[in-house]
Amino acid sequence: MNSFIENVNFFEGNNPEKIAAEYGTPLYVYNEKILRDRMHKVSQVITKYPYTANYSVKANTNIHILKIALEEGINCDAMSVGEIEMLFKAGFPKDRIFFIPNNVDASELIYALKHGIMTSLDSLEQLELFGECCEDLKIPAEKRQCAVRINPGVGAGHCEKVVTGGKKTKFGIAEEDIPQIFEITAKYSLTIAGINQHIGSGFMDPQPYLDAVTNFLQIALQFKELKFIDFGGGYGIPYHKLDDEKDYPMEDFKKRLEPILDNFVEKYGSAPMFKSEPGRYCVAESSVILGRVHATKQNNGHLYAGTDIGMNVLVRPSMYDSWHDVEVLRDGKVLSRDELIEQNVVGNICESGDILAKERKLPKMQRGDLACILDTGAYGWSMCSTYNSRPRAAEVLITKDGKVKQIRRRETINDLMRLF
Numbered sequence: 466m467n468s469f470i471e472n473v474n475f476f477e478g479n480n481p482e483k484i485a486a487e488y489g490t491p492l493y494v495y496n497e498k499i500l501r502d503r504m505h506k507v508s509q510v511i512t513k514y515p516y517t518a519n520y521s522v523k524a525n526t527n528i529h530i531l532k533i534a535l536e537e538g539i540n541c542d543a544m545s546v547g548e549i550e551m552l553f554k555a556g557f558p559k560d561r562i563f564f565i566p567n568n569v570d571a572s573e574l575i576y577a578l579k580h581g582i583m584t585s586l587d588s589l590e591q592l593e594l595f596g597e598c599c600e601d602l603k604i605p606a607e608k609r610q611c612a613v614r615i616n617p618g619v620g621a622g623h624c625e626k627v628v629t630g631g632k633k634t635k636f637g638i639a640e641e642d643i644p645q646i647f648e649i650t651a652k653y654s655l656t657i658a659g660i661n662q663h664i665g666s667g668f669m670d671p672q673p674y675l676d677a678v679t680n681f682l683q684i685a686l687q688f689k690e691l692k693f694i695d696f697g698g699g700y701g702i703p704y705h706k707l708d709d710e711k712d713y714p715m716e717d718f719k720k721r722l723e724p725i726l727d728n729f730v731e732k733y734g735s736a737p738m739f740k741s742e743p744g745r746y747c748v749a750e751s752s753v754i755l756g757r758v759h760a761t762k763q764n765n766g767h768l769y770a771g772t773d774i775g776m777n778v779l780v781r782p783s784m785y786d787s788w789h790d791v792e793v794l795r796d797g798k799v800l801s802r803d804e805l806i807e808q809n810v811v812g813n814i815c816e817s818g819d820i821l822a823k824e825r826k827l828p829k830m831q832r833g834d835l836a837c838i839l840d841t842g843a844y845g846w847s848m849c850s851t852y853n854s855r856p857r858a859a860e861v862l863i864t865k866d867g868k869v870k871q872i873r874r875r876e877t878i879n880d881l882m883r884l885f
């Protein structure tokens with residue numbers, strides 16, 4: 466396709482050049498309709514049995530986006546006290562938050578216990594610590610409920626760094642250690658209310674996930690009276706959409722998942738609440754970054770388009786070699802892809818690895834153009850930094866009625882100074 470932003474009317478009739486002029490660049494721009502559409506789709510993955518999709522907020526914790534998740538009726542996963550506080554601020558009640566930390570000290574577990582938030586423990590030692598916290602706080606036995614994260618033995622993801630299941634990962638409790646879970650729960654009178662897993666992030670083929678669900682449900686049979694079973698997140702999105710990459714096959718996935726659940730429910734004798742933990746799927750496609758081309762050059766035969774979208778703004782390309790499609794806008798209009806020329810789209814950070822798009826075939830860019838980077842709603846702003854003492858970008862939302870609303874102001878140098 467020539468342009469995703471034109472195809473979906475991403476700016477809802479607003480001129481991106483005007484938005485960039487008003488709010489400055491680099492700028493994260495979100496589209497509310499796309500956000501709600503993806504959140505709705507993940508909430509329909511299981512319809513035959515009790516099910517909730519837990520949006521994994523690490524992908525994007527902007528409070529305005531969390532409020533939309535709240536309105537869409539989906540629950541959330543949090544990985545830290547900070548993420549829980551963001552959820553409270555957005556209006557989430559405690560029973561719609563699932564806390565899945567790893568390697569935390571007692572203070573975070575005590576925080577969750579005091580707020581009555583269901584917590585999953587990622588190792589035997591963390592489970593033991595949770596038991597000790599219950600003792601210290603004199604939590605009554607009926608409230609000593611928690612979950613455990615099991616390593617499903619299967620992993621998948623868009624690159625090695627985001628695979629979280631299988632033999633080579635720090636996450637979860639190995640299947641062979643399950644007997645020790647029961648020793649610890651007996652010692653502290655804990656009840657395992659749920660079990661969770663997560664195989665990794667950003668896969669497009671549902672098969673490894675379905676294999677992991679099958680394994681996991683076999684493991685689940687060892688746990689009596691589970692209230693919930695959480696299969697994790699990881700559903701990918703088409704980052705190569707300009708090359709017509711297809712969406713994650715949600716409908717096909719749903720059809721293949723159902724008989725696996727049927728089989729389990731029959732053996733278990735009842736259907737607990739099933740859960741998933743999608744982060745990227747909910748938010749990635751709902752955002753683009755607008756950045757300004759400030760200089761172009763040719764270095765030893767290589768063309769560079771130098772923008773204000775450095776690795777401080779979007780770290781995924783330099784961290785994982787991730788691909789993000791780039792559209793080029795001049796005077797608010799998308800340039801045609803009829804004539805493409807190989808260019809390197811780079812940022813303004815003092816690192817050779819500060820490359821957003823390497824040797825990419827794009828319309829020839831010139832100073833003053835806008836680079837529009839697609840699919841930046843997940844792990845975009847949430848992983849940005851102030852490296853080189855560059856304040857963090859602002860965020861705006863194109864609301865469903867086409868208005869442009871600022872949902873995070875641009876950070877200032879004074880904000881950076883405040884900590885000293």
Ligand code: LLP
Nearest residue numbers: 521663666667698699700742743744745844
């Ligand atoms: N649940 C757990 C326990 C997780 O660790 C993660 C992601 C998720 C759910 C959500 O996964 P998702 O549906 O978003 O794939 N920064 C990387 C991705 C790291 C994901 C870490 N865990 C990236 O930009 O690709």
